[in-house]
Amino acid sequence: MSTPTAHTLDGKVVVVPGGTGNVGEGIVRAFLKAGATVVVPSRSQSRLDQLVKLIGPELAAELKTVAAAYASFDEADKLATKIAAEFGRVDHVVASVGGWWAGKALWQTSEEVWEKVFVDVATSHMALARSFVPRLSEDGSYTTIAGFSAAKPYPAAGIVSMQGAAQLMMREILSAELKGQRRVNDLILGPIINRSRPGGDPSWLTADQVGEAAVKVASTPSIANEHVILDTVDDLDKALARTGG
Numbered sequence: 427m428s429t430p431t432a433h434t435l436d437g438k439v440v441v442v443p444g445g446t447g448n449v450g451e452g453i454v455r456a457f458l459k460a461g462a463t464v465v466v467p468s469r470s471q472s473r474l475d476q477l478v479k480l481i482g483p484e485l486a487a488e489l490k491t492v493a494a495a496y497a498s499f500d501e502a503d504k505l506a507t508k509i510a511a512e513f514g515r516v517d518h519v520v521a522s523v524g525g526w527w528a529g530k531a532l533w534q535t536s537e538e539v540w541e542k543v544f545v546d547v548a549t550s551h552m553a554l555a556r557s558f559v560p561r562l563s564e565d566g567s568y569t570t571i572a573g574f575s576a577a578k579p580y581p582a583a584g585i586v587s588m589q590g591a592a593q594l595m596m597r598e599i600l601s602a603e604l605k606g607q608r609r610v611n612d613l614i615l616g617p618i619i620n621r622s623r624p625g626g627d628p629s630w631l632t633a634d635q636v637g638e639a640a641v642k643v644a645s646t647p648s649i650a651n652e653h654v655i656l657d658t659v660d661d662l663d664k665a666l667a668r669t670g671g
């Protein structure tokens with residue numbers, strides 16, 4: 427299996443909303459290894475500080491953190507304007523925003539949880555897409571990260587499934603509206619081995635392997651407007667073989 431150690435993305439600016447998260451950390455590391463400047467926004471300075479430590483001094487020089495939210499259209503617009511002005515370009519965006527929640531049937535779900543798990547996360551994805559897609563460089567790409575529950579109903583985590591489904595449709599709509607002007611893709615992940623869940627089935631991908639796939643998707647012109655399904659390491663190998671990686 428190849429690793430994105432070649433500096434295929436030297437000089438590129440990649441924005442990773444959700445880069446502080448369990449999966450986002452692996453995405454950030456892979457783009458840094460590929461030579462990109464990686465910009466990570468977060469609502470929390472302490473989570474940004476933690477990310478810099480996790481990435482380590484060898485790679486962190488090109489990791490740029492921005493303590494700013496993107497929970498509303500206005501916040502995302504301000505963030506995109508600031509990043510484009512400060513770094514001069516935005517080549518790729520990989521949005522790994524939103525986490526897991528489970529435990530209640532739909533009819534038991536409180537409005538508070540609905541707002542947090544569905545509304546806030548869906549609004550952030552929409553706000554990011556509408557602010558960053560128009561600013562992508564011509565050969566740039568936008569990738570959104572989703573879970574298996576976005577594509578099939580997951581009992582007792584229904585509102586995560588519903589948000590993921592909305593996110594996948596958002597990506598399809600973007601593809602239909604952009605008509606090839608920019609590449610937009612999504613990765614649909616199975617369970618991921620990560621810093622919060624360091625063990626798991628050997629067929630599961632690690633967060634670093636998700637990052638490897640995200641680098642390939644961003645840097646391969648023929649991958650456009652696709653659902654890239656990555657349930658297992660076998661799926662990753664097949665996806666990398668397609669790109670000659």
Ligand SMILES: NC(=O)c1ccc[n+]([C@@H]2O[C@H](COP(=O)([O-])OP(=O)(O)OC[C@H]3O[C@@H](n4cnc5c(N)ncnc54)[C@H](OP(=O)(O)O)[C@@H]3O)[C@@H](O)[C@H]2O)c1
Nearest residue numbers: 444446447448449468469523524525546571572573615618
């Ligand atoms: N972990 C897995 O096993 C797994 C499996 C399949 C798919 N996925 C997918 O991977 C993506 C990231 O999951 P994760 O496990 O990395 O989650 P996580 O560790 O909880 O991280 C969530 C990230 O989203 C950001 N975020 C921004 N606005 C948010 C909001 N309103 N609510 C929640 N988070 C918000 C957080 O940034 P701040 O720094 O601002 O908090 C954080 O960086 C999700 O799309 C998830 O469905 C994960």
